[in-house]
Amino acid sequence: MGVLELLAAYGGNYLVALLTTWELTLISFVLTMVVALVVTVLRVSPIKPLRLLADGYVQLFRNIAGVSLLIIVYYALPYLGLTLKPFTCVIITVVLIVSAFGSENFMTGINTIGIGQLEAARSLGLSFTQIIHLVVVPQALRSTVLPMTNLLIAVMLTTALASQIPLIPQELTGLVSFINTRSTGGIATFMISALGYVLSALAIGQVGNRLDKKLRILR
Amino acid sequence: MTSFISSLSRRQLFALGGCVVVTGMGLSACGAAPKTPVDAGSAVDETVQIDAEAYDNLIAAGTVADEATIAASSWAQKIKDAGKARIGGVDTSTMFSLRDPATQTIRGFDAGLYQLLARYILGDESKVEFVQVTSDTRESLLQNDNVDAVFATYSITDERKKLISFAGPYYQSQQGILVNADKSDIKGIQDLAGKNVAAQSGSTGPSILEQEAPEAHILEYKTDEEARRDLEQGRVDAYVIDMTMQLSSMAKNPGKYRIAGEAFGPVDAYGIGLPKDSDGVAFVNAWLKTIEEDGSWEKLWKICIGDRSDIAEVPTPPELGA
Numbered sequence: 001m002g003v004l005e006l007l008a009a010y011g012g013n014y015l016v017a018l019l020t021t022w023e024l025t026l027i028s029f030v031l032t033m034v035v036a037l038v039v040t041v042l043r044v045s046p047i048k049p050l051r052l053l054a055d056g057y058v059q060l061f062r063n064i065a066g067v068s069l070l071i072i073v074y075y076a077l078p079y080l081g082l083t084l085k086p087f088t089c090v091i092i093t094v095v096l097i098v099s100a101f102g103s104e105n106f107m108t109g110i111n112t113i114g115i116g117q118l119e120a121a122r123s124l125g126l127s128f129t130q131i132i133h134l135v136v137v138p139q140a141l142r143s144t145v146l147p148m149t150n151l152l153i154a155v156m157l158t159t160a161l162a163s164q165i166p167l168i169p170q171e172l173t174g175l176v177s178f179i180n181t182r183s184t185g186g187i188a189t190f191m192i193s194a195l196g197y198v199l200s201a202l203a204i205g206q207v208g209n210r211l212d213k214k215l216r217i218l219r
Numbered sequence: 220m221t222s223f224i225s226s227l228s229r230r231q232l233f234a235l236g237g238c239v240v241v242t243g244m245g246l247s248a249c250g251a252a253p254k255t256p257v258d259a260g261s262a263v264d265e266t267v268q269i270d271a272e273a274y275d276n277l278i279a280a281g282t283v284a285d286e287a288t289i290a291a292s293s294w295a296q297k298i299k300d301a302g303k304a305r306i307g308g309v310d311t312s313t314m315f316s317l318r319d320p321a322t323q324t325i326r327g328f329d330a331g332l333y334q335l336l337a338r339y340i341l342g343d344e345s346k347v348e349f350v351q352v353t354s355d356t357r358e359s360l361l362q363n364d365n366v367d368a369v370f371a372t373y374s375i376t377d378e379r380k381k382l383i384s385f386a387g388p389y390y391q392s393q394q395g396i397l398v399n400a401d402k403s404d405i406k407g408i409q410d411l412a413g414k415n416v417a418a419q420s421g422s423t424g425p426s427i428l429e430q431e432a433p434e435a436h437i438l439e440y441k442t443d444e445e446a447r448r449d450l451e452q453g454r455v456d457a458y459v460i461d462m463t464m465q466l467s468s469m470a471k472n473p474g475k476y477r478i479a480g481e482a483f484g485p486v487d488a489y490g491i492g493l494p495k496d497s498d499g500v501a502f503v504n505a506w507l508k509t510i511e512e513d514g515s516w517e518k519l520w521k522i523c524i525g526d527r528s529d530i531a532e533v534p535t536p537p538e539l540g541a
Contacts, residue, residue, distance in 0.1 A: 001381075075445065078452045165445075166417070166438035177355050177420040178439065184378040186358045 001185045006192060010179050017175040018196045024087075024159040024171055025200075028094040029152050035095055036102030040140075041132055043103065044110060054103075061100035066161050069093050074165045086167040094158045098151060105147040109140030142215045149208025153201045160197075172196045266313065266471045267527045274326050274522050281338040281515065284506075294499030295340050298367055304337045307352040307360050307369035307492070311442070314467040314524050315372050325349065328523040329370040332389065332491075335515065336368070339506055353441075354421020358382045361494050368499065369492030372463070374423050385490030386503035388537045389516070392489070393482035394427055395462035399450060400477050405457050407480025411435040417446040417455040424460050427484040443468070451475075461487055466528040488537055504539050511536045 007014070042054035061069075070093040077084065084092070113136060121131045163174035170178050172193040179189045289295045298304050308329060310318035316327040338344040350366050357373060360366045361383045368386075375385045398405050405411065412434035418424035420439040428437050438455055440446035443464055450458045458465075462482045469476055493499045510516050517533050525533060 075448050075452075078454075083452065083454065164441055166440055166449075168438070177441075180355050181420050181422070181425050181439070184358055184376070184382055186362060186382050190359075 035099035040106035109144040292502035307366035375490040387490035388488035394484040
C-alpha cells in the first residue's frame with residue numbers, strides 16, 4: 001500500500017492517533033514540569049535528607065531505559081496489587097523519566113542566577129520559600145525556555161513507548177503495528193507517523209524560539 | 220544496554236523491577252527481604268526442554284547441495300559468495316526458535332530449517348548471520364536487502380505477497396483460544412462476545428478475531444509473553460493466537476492454562492519470506508521437497524514440537540507452492 005492508499009483507508013485512525021499523542025504529550029508535560037519543579041526545589045532545599053532523596057530520584061530515573069520502566073509499571077505493579085490502565089501507565093512512565101531530565105534543566109537555570117542575588121535576598125531577610133518563589137523560580141523558568149522546549153519534544157517522542165502495551169486508541173507509533181497487522185504497508189506506514197512527529201516537533205520548536213526571545217534575560 | 224536487557228529473561232526483569240519499585244517506595248529492599256511480594260522470580264522453569272543432542276545430530280546430518288544446483292539460482296549463489304546466510308528470525312519462540320542463554324545457540328523448528336538450509340547451501344550450518352526481526356519489521360528488512368530470508372512463523376498472506384515472496388508453506392496451523400486453567404465460562408469462540416481478548420499485533424490474530432468474534436474487545440500485545448502475563452493478571456479473559464504458539468505455552472507452563480474449544484479460523488500456512496520475485500523461491504521449494512522426502516522434516520517436527528507437547532501424530536507437510 002502506498003502513502004495515499006494508507007491515508008484513504010486509515011486517515012481517520014492517523015488523526016485519532018495524532019490527537020492521542022498530543023493528549024499524552026500535553027498531560028505528561030504538565031505533570032513533568034510540576035514534578036521537576038518540586039524535585040528541583042527539594043534538591044536546593046536546606047534539609048539534607050530531602051536533597052539526597054531528590055538527587056537519588058534524578059539519578060534513578062535518568063538512568064532507566066523507558067521501555068523497561070513501562071514494562072515494570074504495566075506488568076510488574078499488578079504483582080504488588082496495583083493494576084493500572086495502559087494510558088495511566090504511559091503517563092507515569094514518561095513523567096518519571098522526563099522529570100528527572102527536567103530537573104537537571106532547572107538546576108542549570110538556577111546556576112545562572114548570580115550568588116550575589118541570593119546573598120542579597122538573604123540579607124533582606126527573605127525566607128527559603130520566598131527566595132525560591134520570588135527570586136529563583138522566575139529566573140530559572142525564563143532562562144530554561146529552550147531546554148524545556150527540547151524537553152517537550154522529548155516528552156512527545158517518549159510517548160511512543162505506548163506502542164509497547166495495548167493502549168486504546170493507539171498513538172502514532174502504536175498505530176503503525178495496528179495498520180501493519182491488518183494490511184501490510186511496509187515502510188510507508190512508519191513514514192506517515194514519523195511525519196506526524198516531525199511536524200509537531202517543528203511547531204513546538206517555533207513556539208519555543210519565539211517564547212525564548214520574548215522571555216530570555218539578557219545579561 | 221539493549222543486549223543487556225535482552226540477555227535477562229523477562230522473569231528476571233520483573234524481579235529486578237520489583238526491587239527497583241519497592242526500593243523506590245522506601246518500603247524494603249529485595250536483598251534484605253527474601254520474601255518480597257514479587258513471587259515471579261522464585262518460579263521454577265518447568266518447560267519441557269528440547270532434546271538438544273538429537274537436534275544437533277539431525278542438523279549435522281543434513282544434505283549439502285552440489286555446485287550446479289546452487290549456480291542455477293542467483294539467490295543461493297549470492298549467499299554462497301558471501302560465505303554466510305543472513306537470516307531474519309526470532310529467538311524467543313519455545314517450539315520454533317529459542318536461544319539457549321548458556322550456549323547462545325538457537326534451536327527450534329524454524330531454526331532447524333534455516334540451519335539445514337545454511338548447511339545445504341554453504342556446507343556448514345553455523346554460517347548463519349542471525350538478524351532479530353519483529354512482526355513489524357519483517358517486510359522492511361527483506362525489501363531493504365538486510366536479510367536473505369525470514370524464518371519466523373511467517374504466515375503467507377496476499378497483502379504480504381505484494382511486498383515480498385514466499386517459499387513453502389512448510390507448516391500450517393489454526394487459531395486457538397487460551398484461558399487460565401481455572402476459568403470455565405469460556406468454552407469456545409462463541410463465548411468471546413463482550414470479553415476482553417488478547418491478540419498479538421502483527422499476527423493474523425486481530426483480523427481473524429474481528430471476523431469470527433466481532434463483539435469481542437481486542438487488545439493487541441507486542442509479544443506472546445506479555446499477552447499471557449495480562450491473561451494471568453486478569454486484564455484479559457482469553458488469548459487468541461496460533462494453536463502452535465498456544466501448545467508451546469502449555470509445554471512451558473504445565474497445568475497453568477487450557478485450550479478452550481476447537482481451533483478455528485482460516486488455515487494459517489507458514490512460509491519462508493524471501494525478497495520479492497527472487498529465484499530463491501524455486502530453490503527453497505526444491506530444498507523443502509528434499510527434506511520432506513528424506514524424513515528430516517518429520518524428525519525435526521518430532522524433536523521440536525511433537526515430543527514436547529505430547530502429540531504423537533505427525534502432521535503431513537502442507538502442499539508446496541505459496
